[in-house]
Amino acid sequence: MEKIATRAAFGEAIAELGAKYRNIMVLDADLASSTKTLKFAQAFPGRHFNIGIAEQNMMSIAAGMAIKGKIPFACTFAIFATGRAWEQIRNGIAYPNLNVKVVGSHSGIMTGEDGATHQALEDIAVMRAIPNMKVFCPADAYETKAVIASMCEDFGPVYLRLGRSAVPVLYDEKYRFKPGKGDVLRDGTDITIFAVGSTVSRALSAAEILESQGVSARVCNMCSIKPIDEDLILESARKTKKLFSVEDHQIIGGLGSAISEVLAEAGSGIPLKRIGMHKFGESGKDEDLYRKYGLDAEGIVRVVSG
Amino acid sequence: MDFATLDKKAATLRIDALTAIHKANSGHTGSSMSCMDILVALYYGGVMRIDPKKPQMPDRDYFVLSKGHGAPALYAILADLGFFDKSELDHLRQASALLQGHPVIKIPGIEATTGSLGQGISMAVGIALAIKADREDRDVFALLGDGELQEGQVWEAAMAAAHYRLDNLVAIVDHNKLQIDGPCSGVMNVAPIADKFEAFGWKVIPLVSGHNIEELVLAITKAKNIARQPTVIVAPTVKGKGVPFAENKVSYHGVALSEAEMAEVVPLLQGVGDRV
Structure with missing residues (x-):
């Protein structure tokens, strides 16, 4: 199976879209080689700005560019984008509803060897709490491209969550992304697994293992974490009666929390088991970490079967 | 230019700002008074290309109030120029009103949402x-407080402005030497301000007084013509300027004047006009 990192797909997409949207500006904080924006920088040198290791300044500069009618993409590791510069995003970008796209690469324990300081595990929680802010976390290269195309068309601030490692290709170039819409990648009748980003392909693998054990699993890709697809969540609750969420993020405040809110407010009474991180990460190979923290297919199966 | 008329204008606008803060019973008196003459120089001194009838005019210059708590002074000016109705000043800081405690973009004439210190200069x-990228001939002005210079982000912005040779950027420091908890020198020393900016690659224009509108207009005109580097004008001011009992008093940083205090100060400020 072909594998491409979502950050690599972002680099391709933004370089392509730069020709179509002349007002796209790309900002980096000394991590352009990691956020994969060098192709854009080469194609449009007058529209790429390295701000240096100064994420707060980068976010507010992006706000200023948006004030002047630009579509700035402010890119750095997810932890620094959403953590270091949270208040600049909250007060300077989201509150005035500016058209800034915050791009956080290297999210989750998938970041691997750099260890816990570089693994954003609370970014979904802190971004989705902010009014006006949308949160998208694509599962593969084609979804990443589709999400970015949608972001360029729709006005307003977005947090785009990307990952470091290559992930299996699930879609093709015909795929269209719609904010607020989940995608049923595999239907099933016994349980539903809601997954996002890097965990989507793992949830699909888990569903195959479960199938062999006689459990029919529906797998939903919840790339649009905010707005979230309430209809799909409630329909899945009616149809399968047993729900699971899986994310490379703390279980507090992330995808599982967002789904819980929908289920509780609708009075569904259907339980949801959240699979995700409960603590800080550590250094290690991404696959070793996913195995250790139960975010791989086997880990998901263990929870479902348990 | 008749600078005596601008002094009178500044005195009248001081009354408007103080009245708005008084009616709200909330707002930053000292800071609004210290920056008023700087704002009058910018908005009435013929240095900034703006049109109150066309707030979104495509070739306008930009002003960012990085020290967002000086909002009442700026609101008084924008109302006077007709960006919005003057009656809005009566509802400053009140629920459902247009004029928020700190500047927001939805207010006509306000270009940047500020108030969290250090961010406005980066936005500028x-x-x-973006102006440079579009090869346009437009200037950006930003007003900072001296206490605000304690924010690390200010220096990130200063570094970036010099790095990108932003000669279309003019920063002005309202150097009133006081902040909420006391003198800047005691809370966290920001001096030497001029040396710091110079070391960061800025052209520095030090003023004798940030209350001399003629000196301010001349300095801003000069700053606009500096090439290949950003300029900062360091303007020594008096916190609470124009309100004698509040001048240089930390205690008037964030409080409204009482009825009795208003009765005392309004005739004095009206007198500034009379003497002209």
Whole structure:
């Protein structure tokens, strides 16, 4: 199976879209080689700005560019984008509803060897709490491209969550992304697994293992974490009666929390088991970490079967 | 230019700002008074290309109030120029009103949402960079407080402005030497301000007084013509300027004047006009 990192797909997409949207500006904080924006920088040198290791300044500069009618993409590791510069995003970008796209690469324990300081595990929680802010976390290269195309068309601030490692290709170039819409990648009748980003392909693998054990699993890709697809969540609750969420993020405040809110407010009474991180990460190979923290297919199966 | 008329204008606008803060019973008296003459120089001194009838005019210059708590002074000016109705000043800081405690973009004439210190100057850098990218001839002005210079982000912005040679950016420091908890020198020393900016690659224009509108207009005109580097005008001011009992008093940083205090100060400020 072909594998491409979502950050690599972002680099391709933004370089392509730069020709179509002349007002796209790309900002980096000394991590352009990691956020994969060098192709854009080469194609449009007058529209790429390295701000240096100064994420707060980068976010507010992006706000200023948006004030002047630009579509700035402010890119750095997810932890620094959403953590270091949270208040600049909250007060300077989201509150005035500016058209800034915050791009956080290297999210989750998938970041691997750099260890816990570089693994954003609370970014979904802190971004989705902010009014006006949308949160998208694509599962593969084609979804990443589709999400970015949608972001360029729709006005307003977005947090785009990307990952470091290559992930299996699930879609093709015909795929269209719609904010607020989940995608049923595999239907099933016994349980539903809601997954996002890097965990989507793992949830699909888990569903195959479960199938062999006689459990029919529906797998939903919840790339649009905010707005979230309430209809799909409630329909899945009616149809399968047993729900699971899986994310490379703390279980507090992330995808599982967002789904819980929908289920509780609708009075569904259907339980949801959240699979995700409960603590800080550590250094290690991404696959070793996913195995250790139960975010791989086997880990998901263990929870479902348990 | 008749600078005596601008002194009178500044005195009248001081009354408007103080009245708005008084009616709200909330707002930053000292800071609004210290920056009023700087704002009058910018908005009435013929240095900034703006049109109150066309707030979104495509070739306008930009102003960012990085020290967002000086909002009442700016609101008084924008109302006087007709960006919005003057009656809005009566509802400053009140629920459902237009004029928020700190500047927001939805207010006509306000270009940047500020109030969280240190961010406005970065936004001004972003606007200036975008102007350069579009090869337009427009200037960006930003007003900072001296206490605000304690924010690390200010120096990130200063570094970036010099790095990108933003000669279309003019920063002005309202150097009133006081902040909420006391003198800046005691809370966290920001001196030497001029040396710091110079070391960061800025052209520095030090003023004798940030209350001399003629000196301010001349300095701003000069700053606009500096090439290949950003300029900062360091303007020594008096916190609470124009309100004798509040001048240089930390205690008037964030409080409204009482009825009795208003009765005392309004005739004095009206007198500034009379003497002209």
